[in-house]
Amino acid sequence: MKTNLKKASILLTGLLVSGSLFAQTDSLDTKNYVKPFSGGPFRTWSIGVHGGLLTPYTIFGANGRQDFRKPQSEIGYGGYIKKQFLPGFALQADFLRGEVSGTNGQVGVGTPNSFNTKLNWSGALSANITLANINWFSKKSSIQPYLTAGAGYMGYKTTTTDAAGATTTYGDGSIKEWFVPVGLGFKVNLGSSVNLDLGYQVNFVQSDNFDGYNVGSGNDRFSYAHIGLEFALGSSNKPQLATYNPVNSMRTEYVWESQQTKTMLQAQIDAEKAKNDQLRTDLNTTNANLAKLSVDSDGDGVLDVNDKCPNTPAGTKVDGSGCPLAKPVVYVTEEDKRVVKDAINNLEFDLGKATIRPKSFPSLDRVANLLTEKNFSLKLAGHTDNTGSDALNLRLSKDRAESIKSYLVSKGANASRIEATGYGESQPIATNKTAAGRQQNRRVEFTLY
Incomplete structure (x- = not known):
């Protein structure tokens, strides 16, 4: 009795633990969504494994009237392959093994004290009816109650034991018999591909030989309470047909279409x-263009709308287009050239430096006056001989031109009209092999224009 209580406690614990998962999912997301009446795609094949308790005790009829009045609980196990045809209907092929035993046989001729039947194998084809997977408000339920009924064939060996402990094997020890399995249970979704299977099944044997003892006219029967796992086959991106809720998918489709209508109307409003x-932008642009008809931004007396040269400096004399x-053309005269040439001839620097010697100031002052009075432009090009490194000569020639x-x-000349460039030793006008040639190459050229 203690062993039976322990087995029953284990099974009850499994039921209680799974009970905490009895919750429904309610989501309108599109994961695993299938359009109503589209026919798929679904996962329709699954396999399952289970284990539980086998006993001659059943929920049907008076168990006290069975051949043995004290049922025992034994371990059983099995599996199945299932093909789902509709959300509520499937066919499954079942396999089951285990033992069934009981004691205290009813009084009769040759009454045995106990029996033990080894269920070597059994196979059955059953219809599986899934219930309660139709719901308007939930995409799918986390549990699916189901009913099963079918027909099967099994092979078993039965032994009986009398009060003295003598054991007798019924028949030839290898009996085959038809049976009718009827069951109920529910499955709990543990994931997209795994379900917890909790079920109870009564198997009606089509004879009174299952327990090896014939009393009365009723056939034998035994039950199987089990817990197991079902695995859906195929891609997890497809929903299981057994958990699919076609009614809610219609609601989802309606909500989507309503949302699309709302989105379309919102798009029209936005347009x-x-x-x-x-x-409004065009009107503002028109007003701004009208305002320009009376604006003279640069104050040159020509309205912006007619001003082809906007932003002329203040005080600049303009024509009718703004x-x-x-400016009058200014020519460089021979006298102007003489002033520049004189400055070149009198130009002296400190040795190896860009410092202008005071001797050069008077002739440079006359060049500055010329630039100021006639608004000439001047290009200064510095040159050196080949004494020293290229980099040093280039820097020195540039510095001397910048110094001038x-x-x-x-002295008042316009800086924007003076360009100072250094060429180093790259453009000699005489040979660098003689002192006289090197002297000619150390120069700053003035180009007036």
Whole structure:
């Protein structure tokens, strides 16, 4: 009795633990969604394994009237392959093994004290009816109650034991018999591909030989309470047909279509709003263009709408289109050239430096006055001989040209009209092999224009 209580406690614990999973999912997400009446795709094949308790005790009829009045609980195990045809209907092929035993046989001729039947194998084909997977408000339920009924064939060996302990094997020890399995249970979804299977099955044997003892006219029967796992075959991106809720999928489709209608109407509203915004922008642009008809931004006396040369400096004389009047052409005279040549001839620097010697200032002052009075432009090109490194000569020639520019600017010349460039030793005008040639190469050229 203690052993039976322990087995029953284990099974009850499994039931209680699984009970905490009895919750429904309610989501309108599109994961594993299948459009109503589209026919798929679904996962329709699955396999299952299970284990539990086998006993001659059943929930049908008076168990006290069975051949043995004290049923025992034994371990059983099995598996199945199932093909789902509809959300509520499937066919499955079952396999079951285990032992069934009981004691205290009813009084009669040759009454045995106990029996033990080894169920070597059994196979059955059953219809599986899934219930309660139709719900308007839940995409699918976390549990699916089911009913099963079918027909099967089994092979077993039965032995009986009398009060003295003598054991007798019934028949030839290898009996085959038809039976009718009827069951119920529910499956709990543990994941997209795994279900917890809790079930109870009564097997009606089509004879009174299952327990090896014939009393009365009723056939034998035994039950199997089990817990197991079912594995859906195929890609997890497809939903299981057994858990699919076609009614809720219609609701989901309706909600989607309503959302699409709402989105379309919102898009129309947004389009009209965009048109209004564009009209407002066009109106603002028109007003801004009208305002330009009376604006003279640069103050040259020509309105912006007619001003082809906007942003002329203040005080600049312009023509009717707002463009500066052409300046009179200024020619470089021979006297101007003589002033520049004199500055070149008198130009001296400290040895190896860009410092101008005071002797050069008077002739440079006359060049500065010339640039100021006639608004000439001047290009200064510095050159050296080949004494020293290329880098040193290039830097020295550039510094000397910049030194002259700085001096002229300090005397009032326009800095933007003076260009100072250094060429180093790259453009000699005489040979660097003689002192006289090197002297000619150490120069700053003035180009007036």
